[in-house]
Amino acid sequence: MSSMSRTYARRSLHSIIAHDLGRRIVSGKLSPGDILPTEAQLSETLDVSRTALREAIKILSAKGLIESRPKTGTRVKPRHFWNLLDPDVLSWHFPDPEPTFLYGLFETRLIIEPNTAAMAAERRSDSQLEAIHAAYIGMEQAEPGTEAVYLTDLDFHQAILDASENDFMKSLGMLIESALIGSFRLSSSGPKAHVQSLPLHKAVYQAIADRNPDEARNVMRNLLRQTMMQLRDQLGMSGPTDWDRITL
Known part of the structure; x- marks a missing residue:
């Protein structure tokens, strides 16, 4: 089962409502400062109970997307209040994310x-290296255009985070999983993007296998830059962009 399926397969009614409203907010259909319809109006429009709606509002409030005040109603909060590391908020930016x-x-x-790749090169165990290698082999065997392309890509990067032996890195990987899946979907959508990325993925694996942290760091940086440029081209962004200024 894919990560997206794991996330949403058994959503409750109030979670489904929160997902629907959250997507509207993140996509810009509801803008910062907009006041949501009244509870009665939303309940009728969405054909749900007020109880489920209230629970959905609580979810969105906890994620920083909205705030409810007596007499003034429920208002969409400015973007800088949003918890962008929340898995739901991240996933709601796809499939049509803004370039920024x-x-x-x-x-x-x-x-x-x-x-993280450099840390993995220094700290990985044999079993963790095998997990990275298995994920890479999965990438080689993934049929272009299928879900396996980006799920194996995710497995590869997650295995490296795990091999870093840093619990914060592991937790961060889980937090941004939805965003990574979305970006992998986009970056691997070109007819040659997946195949073109394989040599650098293999080089990252080899550097970790050789316990060469400097090489692992450099190759991972090159891999991400290549992916960024492929994605920029697929999104049709021509001319100088913020992406060209990245020098990390």
């Missing part, structure tokens, strides 16, 4: 993942 969101995601990955 993807830029921020890859900039964050460039800060974290090259150093």
